[in-house]
Amino acid sequence: MNNDKVKQILTSNEMIVACIIIGLCIIIGIVNPMFVGQHTAINLSRAMLVTLIFAIAEMIVIVSGGIDVSFPAVACISLYATIKFMNANSIDSVLFAFAMSGGIGIVCGLLNAILVSKIKIPPLIATLGVSSLLNGITLAYLGAANISKIPDNVDSLSQQFIYTYTNEAGIKYALTVLILIPIVLYILAYVVLKYTMLGRGIYAIGGDKNAARIAGFNIIKIQFIVYMTAGFLAGIGGMTYTILMRQAGPQSLMGAEMMVIAAIVIGGTRITGGHGSVIGTLLGVTLIALVQNNLIMLGVPTHFQTFIVGFIIVVGTVITSIRVRYIDAKPKV
Amino acid sequence: MSEVFLKLDNIKKSFGGVHALKGVNLEVKLGEVHCLAGENGCGKSTLIKVISGVHDPTSGDIYIEGKKITKLTPIEAIKMGIQVIYQDFAIFPNLTVAENIAMNNALMTGTKTMNWKKARKIALEAMSRIGVSIDPDLLVERLSVANKQIVAICRAIINDAKMVILDEPTTALTSKEVDRLNEIIFNLRDKNIAVVIVNHKLDEIYQVAKQLTILRNGENVATGGIEEFDRGRFINCLTGRDIQEDFYRPEPSDQEVLKVENYTKKGMFENISFTLNKGDVLGITGLLGSGRSEIGDALFGLIAVESGNITLNDNPITINSIQEAIKNKIAYVPEDRLTQGLFLKRSIEDNTIAASIGKYLKNFKLDQHAMTEVTNMWIKKIGCVAASSQVPINTLSGGNAQKIVIAKWLNTNPSLIILNGPTVGVDIGAKADIHKILHDLAAEGVGVIVISDDLSEIIQNCNKIIVMEDGKIISNTDSSELDEEKLAKLLTGTVMAEGGVANE
Ligand SMILES: Nc1ncnc2c1ncn2[C@@H]1O[C@H](COP(=O)(O)OP(=O)(O)OP(=O)(O)O)[C@@H](O)[C@H]1O
Ligand SMILES: [Mg+2]
Numbered sequence: 001m002n003n004d005k006v007k008q009i010l011t012s013n014e015m016i017v018a019c020i021i022i023g024l025c026i027i028i029g030i031v032n033p034m035f036v037g038q039h040t041a042i043n044l045s046r047a048m049l050v051t052l053i054f055a056i057a058e059m060i061v062i063v064s065g066g067i068d069v070s071f072p073a074v075a076c077i078s079l080y081a082t083i084k085f086m087n088a089n090s091i092d093s094v095l096f097a098f099a100m101s102g103g104i105g106i107v108c109g110l111l112n113a114i115l116v117s118k119i120k121i122p123p124l125i126a127t128l129g130v131s132s133l134l135n136g137i138t139l140a141y142l143g144a145a146n147i148s149k150i151p152d153n154v155d156s157l158s159q160q161f162i163y164t165y166t167n168e169a170g171i172k173y174a175l176t177v178l179i180l181i182p183i184v185l186y187i188l189a190y191v192v193l194k195y196t197m198l199g200r201g202i203y204a205i206g207g208d209k210n211a212a213r214i215a216g217f218n219i220i221k222i223q224f225i226v227y228m229t230a231g232f233l234a235g236i237g238g239m240t241y242t243i244l245m246r247q248a249g250p251q252s253l254m255g256a257e258m259m260v261i262a263a264i265v266i267g268g269t270r271i272t273g274g275h276g277s278v279i280g281t282l283l284g285v286t287l288i289a290l291v292q293n294n295l296i297m298l299g300v301p302t303h304f305q306t307f308i309v310g311f312i313i314v315v316g317t318v319i320t321s322i323r324v325r326y327i328d329a330k331p332k333v
Numbered sequence: 334m335s336e337v338f339l340k341l342d343n344i345k346k347s348f349g350g351v352h353a354l355k356g357v358n359l360e361v362k363l364g365e366v367h368c369l370a371g372e373n374g375c376g377k378s379t380l381i382k383v384i385s386g387v388h389d390p391t392s393g394d395i396y397i398e399g400k401k402i403t404k405l406t407p408i409e410a411i412k413m414g415i416q417v418i419y420q421d422f423a424i425f426p427n428l429t430v431a432e433n434i435a436m437n438n439a440l441m442t443g444t445k446t447m448n449w450k451k452a453r454k455i456a457l458e459a460m461s462r463i464g465v466s467i468d469p470d471l472l473v474e475r476l477s478v479a480n481k482q483i484v485a486i487c488r489a490i491i492n493d494a495k496m497v498i499l500d501e502p503t504t505a506l507t508s509k510e511v512d513r514l515n516e517i518i519f520n521l522r523d524k525n526i527a528v529v530i531v532n533h534k535l536d537e538i539y540q541v542a543k544q545l546t547i548l549r550n551g552e553n554v555a556t557g558g559i560e561e562f563d564r565g566r567f568i569n570c571l572t573g574r575d576i577q578e579d580f581y582r583p584e585p586s587d588q589e590v591l592k593v594e595n596y597t598k599k600g601m602f603e604n605i606s607f608t609l610n611k612g613d614v615l616g617i618t619g620l621l622g623s624g625r626s627e628i629g630d631a632l633f634g635l636i637a638v639e640s641g642n643i644t645l646n647d648n649p650i651t652i653n654s655i656q657e658a659i660k661n662k663i664a665y666v667p668e669d670r671l672t673q674g675l676f677l678k679r680s681i682e683d684n685t686i687a688a689s690i691g692k693y694l695k696n697f698k699l700d701q702h703a704m705t706e707v708t709n710m711w712i713k714k715i716g717c718v719a720a721s722s723q724v725p726i727n728t729l730s731g732g733n734a735q736k737i738v739i740a741k742w743l744n745t746n747p748s749l750i751i752l753n754g755p756t757v758g759v760d761i762g763a764k765a766d767i768h769k770i771l772h773d774l775a776a777e778g779v780g781v782i783v784i785s786d787d788l789s790e791i792i793q794n795c796n797k798i799i800v801m802e803d804g805k806i807i808s809n810t811d812s813s814e815l816d817e818e819k820l821a822k823l824l825t826g827t828v829m830a831e832g833g834v835a836n837e
Binding site: 005195196199204210212217274328 | 385387406407408411417419422423424425426427428432436437439440441444445446447449467468470471474475476477480
């Protein structure tokens with residue numbers, strides 16, 4: 001009995017990914033001792049920061065039985081419109097930047113929700129459509145040029161750190177204050193998904209929509225909340241990216257969806273809905289970021305890295321789906 | 334004098350042009366077990382969904398405890414004490430047992446937070462009330478069908494239910510589990526809960542029901558105490574015709590169709606040998622886990638065996654994959670029809686021709702006309718109630734969907750057809766029709782194997798019967814030498830020997 005539970009934990013997806021991460025770190029560390037140290041953690045955190053925000057939003061959508069491929073477009077339109085508006089009206093407030101970007105995101109999410117939940121268009125098609133619609137609007141009405149003038153107060157956020165570290169060679173590594181955003185988000189998501197009826201409802205509709213309806217869940221309400229939250233977080237993620245890069249680009253995040261979805265799936269979320277965890281998502285993003293950013297330390301040539309990243313995604317997703325099949329085939333109790 | 338809990342007056346319900354209910358009346362009292370019977374597609378499940386607030390009736394009145402209800406939503410119905418265990422259970426495979434059981438309670442009280450400790454406690458309490466124990470932390474997708482149903486029952490009884498409705502609860506249960514379910518039902522009845530049960534198996538109805546309401550084509554046919562219905566009247570009310578429940582006794586023949594020798598897959602079955610002659614319908618029965626289903630799976634290439642020879646129509650063949658099985662014209666009607674047998678969102682026609690599509694491919698084009706024609710032929714022949722051949726499977730009633738699985742495989746013109754639980758959830762009239770089709774096939778020289786735990790089906794429908802235990806054949810005889818009682822003894826003998834293992 002107890003043995004069974006220990007075994008369950010040891011063979012859980014989270015555990016497997018965690019082991020792969022540790023193994024990879026050890027290998028990189030042996031090949032290149034430069035890897036070991038606080039600076040790696042700081043660099044990695046910075047590299048993962050925005051992906052983490054997108055990933056938690058996408059995971060919630062997928063758990064609910066949907067998918068949202070429009071978040072890069074939502075993020076781009078939110079961040080670009082906000083920066084443009086603020087520059088034009090000489091507004092300079094961090095709070096305003098996030099509020100407006102998130103607000104635009106919510107409106108885009110609302111559009112997704114209406115298409116998916118009310119008009120009942122398959123989520124992939126609906127969000128794909130919204131994605132190209134938004135991208136078109138951004139380019140046609142807002143502009144195509146990158147803006148490097150970010151309002152001062154907003155821009156200064158990129159120079160605020162919660163932790164700095166100087167190595168022997170005197171190189172300074174600093175952890176941006178923006179890392180607090182994903183930290184707070186992940187804690188919040190964990191609590192909401194596990195300990196509220198809204199969270200359980202998201203899992204329930206992802207597991208069996210019909211059963212959820214019969215049980216008395218308000219499916220439409222839950223779907224609206226899910227897609228609007230995803231839109232909001234896309235807006236927040238977009239603004240965070242702008243501050244981090246100190247530049248607002250109308251296309252800067254396009255194409256991010258593949259990597260984010262891959263990270264989520266590697267983290268154990270089932271693309272068919274109903275299964276997924278916050279910790280798994282964190283680990284999935286970590287693994288991909290680790291591979292993307294540190295292969296160079298193993299002496300892998302640059303053009304080869306894309307291949308390796310792709311390879312890991314394929315292997316990771318294959319392992320996950322084999323696991324699902326293995327669980328299905330296990331004798332029932 | 335017990336009081337009336339639920340009264341339905343002239344309930345009508347249409348789906349587009351399909352009139353599923355054409356004015357149904359029903360009265361259920363507290364503390365009584367009321368059986369709702371009728372052929373596939375007569376509207377039983379639809380009626381239940383009206384009672385539980387899932388479907389709005391097109392017209393008609395619902396009275397609960399004497400009060401007229403204008404708008405009934407699922408949550409409203411639960412609040413009034415109506416609990417339903419649906420044909421497909423409607424539970425969440427991705428959530429734990431505890432959560433599934435406690436979910437309704439949480440929704441009903443309108444709490445915003447999820448209390449895992451409380452959920453576990455509620456679940457354990459509910460399970461102990463009906464004398465079962467399943468690990469509350471397991472995910473429901475890991476449970477067997479019988480245990481999934483127990484989860485659904487537990488969920489139904491936690492909320493001070495006043496009425497519990499069970500839609501075909503015994504389709505996936507072994508006879509021992511049916512006994513346990515009956516006890517649970519009596520237990521509910523004695524607590525003054527109204528129980529409504531839908532079932533196609535007459536014997537089981539006689540065991541539990543006190544009151545009977547029979548529907549046909551969405552209308553009431555008869556209602557009254559169970560004692561007013563003998564078997565003949567019951568069948569006549571159900572089907573509108575008389576059905577002889579006689580035995581299958583084919584002309585003896587020595588033309589061998591199928592010969593299986595020393596078929597072995599360690600851990601599942603060992604040294605299985607039997608022959609099947611022209612005209613034979615072979616029944617394989619045994620308890621769950623005795624290897625009966627696995628033999629069917631193996632003959633269709635779903636399981637690779639370790640050793641053994643198969644001769645089909647005098648040709649030695651090997652079957653290591655489904656493709657090989659299909660190439661040798663073997664057809665298989667699987668046990669779990671909803672996941673293995675059908676494309677639920679596709680039309681009846683697409684499903685009927687799914688396994689024989691090659692036949693309709695001419696000059697790289699599908700012969701649409703022939704496909705529709707053959708589908709309509711099967712709909713008629715197999716007695717499927719459907720508006721047209723183009724409606725999607727998921728709008729059919731449970732039993733009618735099952736008939737399409739059988740039609741799909743019959744349409745492949747097989748040399749050997751294996752049916753695993755072929756008439757689960759199929760009404761008594763259609764069952765007779767399906768049996769007739771099988772007997773005709775056997776007479777034409779097609780090998781027919783029926784795997785089932787429905788003993789009366791095996792006894793009446795097969796002329797040879799194999800009983801399995803622990804992967805071995807413990808009896809292989811002509812059905813004329815057996816009756817239901819003897820067969821049951823053979824099986825329960827196994828139960829004794831196994832002790833409490835079946836409970837695991
Ligand atoms: N959602 C739907 N859309 C269209 N038709 C439907 C729908 N649900 C049920 N029907 C039709 O209503 C009729 C009654 O179906 P119902 O499921 O109530 O039958 P049933 O008595 O439960 O049969 P069974 O014994 O096979 O379960 C059938 O003809 C079915 O095709
Ligand atoms: Mg039904």
